[in-house]
Amino acid sequence: MADPATYRPAPGQIPDTPGVYRFRDEHGRVIYVGKAKSLRSRLSSYFQDVAALHPRTQMMVTTAASVEWTVVGTEVEALALEYSWIKEFDPRFNVKYRDDKSYPYLAVTMGDEVPRVQVMRGAKRPGTRYFGPYGHAWAIRETVDLLLRVFPVRTCSSGVFKRAAQTGRPCLLGYIDKCSAPCVGRVSVEEHRALAEDFCDFMAGETGRYVRRLEASMREAAANLEYERAAKLRDDIGALQRATEKNAVVLADGTDADVFALAGDDLEAAVQVFHVRGGRIRGQRGWVVEKVEDLTDAELVEQLLLQVYGEGAGALPTPQDRASGGARRPERAAERHRAVPREVLVPVLPADLAQVEDWLSELRGARVHVRVPQRGDKKALADTLRTNAVQALALHRTRRAGDLTTRSQALRELQEALGLAEAPLRIECYDISTTQGTHQVGSMVVFEDGLPRTSEYRTFGVRGADGSGARDDTEAIHEVLTRRFRRYQADLEANAAQASGEIAAAAADPADEGPAESESRRRFAYPPNLVVVDGGPPQVAAAARALAELGVVDVALCGLAKRLEEVWLPGEEYPLILPRGSEGLYLMQRVRDEAHRFAIKHHRARRSKGMTVSVLDDVPGLGPARRAALLAHFGTVGRLRAASVEEIAAVRGMGQRTAQAVHDALIGAGPAVTG
Structure with a gap:
């Protein structure tokens, strides 16, 4: 300290x-x-x-x-x-607001050439419009199934879309008229994009315009005695009305607002929000926050609004961006405008109300008001939402109590068993994956506070002393640990040099009013409290030798052997045996198994890529660009093997002679035919 x-x-x-x-x-x-x-x-x-x-x-x-x-x-x-x-x-x-569950959204990938409607979870992607969140994925699918009658937008995956384009036959949805089938040219890309935009507009609340348009078309069809078309339009109108009725009207005046509620104590708080568009609840979302700062409710609300609208609409450009002339793209501005409503209703006003309203107004491109509802329907809706927040916090505590206690107990047990000065809040585990010495891969997984930190996982392609790979696991472990901690030392020196440069710059020009250059996050500069290797004494000895050669003395090291789940310490003749019911052993197993899984995943990817490319490596006249073009066109080596010489020659950049050579090489490399 x-x-x-x-x-x-x-x-x-x-x-x-x-x-x-x-x-x-x-x-x-x-x-x-x-x-x-x-x-x-x-x-x-x-x-x-x-x-x-x-x-x-x-x-x-x-x-x-x-x-x-x-x-x-x-x-x-x-x-x-x-x-x-x-x-x-x-x-x-x-303070970090974390979702109390993973909410599904209805997403339309408007950034793609041919937009797709799908269910999405997790972080939001640029160029994609989101609607929701919904309580259940099945609720999204019900809505989409109704709307595809009127807006037949693509819902298939990229693989299905490419196969349909190659074969000239649409998928089942294309045959039953729930997809306009742009894959086979039934509609042009521009016509399909117009359908996707209409779909988005309807989901955004512009329902009346489309219903009126269909009603006019239905009456016109009936007047022209086109009764079958009129009946289809009648069914389409019914589908739109059923999709609209799924969202109850809560504010009769057609208000666009986000309503927030907060419930908590000195340690934790739960937040709930209703997204109201056109007077109807279009989505609900919840967060639970651990109060690592000493903040009032007003300061919590300010941090909440920053996170919700910063993630949903993108942060404002910094003064440095403005100075460099960096302009926001029009489509990003449109996304911001849709994400921020005209009115934000909160339980207490944020600490810096004027600044928050100015920030939200600049995001939206129009004035945004932040208010506390005092009476009427808005106050009743806020009270209902607070009841939801109270219940969400109670449920979170029930789920969380055991988890927090267990993680703390596991870290404490490891500290005592390994004789560490403090609990191992950051644990790094290393594993090696290989097949008969080929495509060797080392993995590094990170657990912080007993939970996986996936953003800091790393993989290492093992090179060996001569570049052809390591002789065995011990040499591979030595190489991986050496590279990781050599990078740690280099980044540590770089951080120190950068800090010295910033201090010198500040001293030279203390009146500078622009923010400093955005620095890169040197994650390797953060050392672990404990390094775990998958293996026994040989692997631990190799890791200890790597650390000693680099002069790293402040990092604890151990190994976990699979056979009897023994914990091996450097230089010890006998292993440390943790009790079978120990939470510390269970945490070590989770860390080791995660490193093993991550190493195998990356190893399989490298092996698969190596096997795919090796079939084409020896074809005369076929370089990396042509190999990439063939695989992009046919998708897999299997489809390429089934193609004729003329189909191969039709690929951009391929000639007749090279196509014949590829065909002959693949037929020779294929399975033998016996009679």
Whole structure:
């Protein structure tokens, strides 16, 4: 634990202007990001008597080893920069709103040449329009099934679409008129995109226009005695009306608003939101947050709005972006406009209301109002939503209690069993996967606080001393650990040099009001508390030799052998046996199994790619570009083998002679035919 006095800036160094500040730990990792109207006033509050600070703030300032700041022109710019840095650095002491479950969305991939309607979960992708979230995936499929009668947009995967285009035959949905079949040219790409845009407009709430249009067409068909067409249009109108009725009217005046509710205590809070468009609830979503900061409800609401609309619509450009002339793309501006409603109803007003409204208004491109509902239907809806938040928090606590206790117990057991000075909050595990010495792959998985940190997983292609691969697992483990910790040392030096450069730049021009250059996240500069290798004494000895050669002495090391689940420590003659019911052993097994799974996955991908390319490697006149063109056109070697010489020659860049050589090579490489 560091003493804050050791890195406290001199009072005269801190400017009395708006800005954003970052606290870093001893390894240079950003652990907290904050904004302030006055940097001098805010930062001074962190360096008072430590005993007078809130316990969570005490932990943050004693974990930190340095503090830095960036001056900006306005408080709205500080708000935008704070959000972008929290998203970039993922600081451990900042509040993070995490979904209390994985919600499915109805997504339309408008960024694709031929848009597709599908169910999506997880992070949102640029160029895709989202509707929802829905409580269940089946609710989305019911809605889509109804709407495909009127808007026959593609729903098939890329593989099905390509196969249909190659064979000239649409899939089942094309035959039953629930897809316009752009794959076989029934409609042009432009006509299909127009259908997708109509689908999106209907889902966004413009329902009346399409119903009226269909009713007019139905009456016209009936007047022309086209009764079959009129009957189909009547059924289409019924489908649209049934899809519309699935969303209940909650606000009679056709309001567009997002309604938020908050329930919590000093440790955790649950948030629920209703997305109301055209007076109807178009989606519901929930988050649960652990209060790692000492924040009021008003500050929690501010952080919530930053995350919800920053993720849904994209952050505002930073002052540096504006200075470089970086303009936002029109389609991204349209997405922002759709994501932010005219009205945001919250349980308490955010701490910096004017700045939040200005930020949201710039995102939307029109004025946005943030209010607390006081009476009427909006107040009743907010009360209902708060009841949902209270119930969501109770359910979360029921699910979470055992999990938190178990993870803490597992880390404590490992600390005691391995004789560590502190609990291993960051564990890295390494495994090697190979087939008879070929396509050797090393994997590195990371667990933080007992949970997998998938964004920091890494794979290593094992090269060996001569570039042809390692002789065995021990040599591969030695190479992988050497490369990982050599990179750790290099990144550590780079971080130190960058920090020195930033300090020197700040000293040279303390009046600079633009943010510093965005720095890359050097993840290898974060050392683990514990390294686990998959294997017994030979693998542990190889890993220990790699660490010793690099002079790494502050990282604990052990191995977990599969046969009896024994834990081996460097230089020990006998293994450490953890009890079979031990939570610490269970965590070690999870880490080891995850490293094994990740290594096998990457190894299979390399092996498959190597086998695919090797069939074509020896074909005269066939270089990498032509190989790539063939595989892109036919998809697999199996389809290429079944193709005729004329079909191969039709691929762009292929000639008749090369096509004949490819055909002869593949027929020779195919399975022998016996009679």
